[in-house]
Ligand SMILES: Nc1ncnc2c1ncn2[C@@H]1O[C@H](COP(=O)(O)OP(=O)(O)OP(=O)(O)O)[C@@H](O)[C@H]1O
């Protein structure tokens with residue numbers, strides 16, 4: 464369902480050219496939980512941003528559900544990203560003036576859907592992550608783990624083909640991190656395709672497959688068995 468063919472990404476930094484991703488070919492199947500590991504600077508975030516349509520490859524091809532993410536306009540890319548991809552980040556990126564339920568609804572509010580129509584689904588997603596008592600709280604009234612659970616609900620509101628997570632627990636203590644990983648594992652067991660970047664081998668082990676990047680190339684690709 465996600466296919467990279469010889470995908471490369473180069474950045475120009477002054478006179479220097481940084482080759483962040485080199486000729487990566489990989490397919491990610493529907494329902495897979497892929498963990499992406501590698502040293503700092505190995506290209507993990509670049510990889511995630513390319514498959515999420517946040518950025519385009521310098522060369523090569525990327526497809527999501529058979530739809531090309533390369534060689535298309537920024538507007539087309541934005542639409543694909545909104546409809547097919549859910550992102551969660553290390554710093555949650557919630558809007559401080561909105562309640563939890565409003566934050567979860569935001570991607571669909573931006574599409575023009577009325578809040579009254581979205582709210583029941585937002586509440587349901589918040590219940591699913593154990594936040595039924597927090598739907599009217601603003602981010603500052605929530606703990607870090609709760610904020611990340613709101614962000615996960617927000618990422619799921621548009622039924623994305625894939626959930627992408629870049630160091631989702633980089634800002635959380637180990638106990639709270641484990642709760643977030645269990646939540647992701649649970650979503651995977653319900654069939655959600657997930658790609659998660661982490662530098663923590665224990666976190667990576669929650670996945671069904673671990674791909675390791677080194678200098679922008681895949682250096683290792685291990686299937687962990689269980690559900691693929
Ligand atoms: N916008 C940019 N402009 C120039 N160089 C960039 C840009 N983004 C990333 N790079 C470079 O590309 C390489 C890969 O970066 P990337 O952010 O993908 O690494 P990473 O594996 O996510 O690292 P970390 O674990 O530190 O987050 C690095 O050398 C980085 O400096």
Ligand SMILES: [Mg+2]
Pocket residue numbers: 507508509
């Ligand atoms: Mg990174």
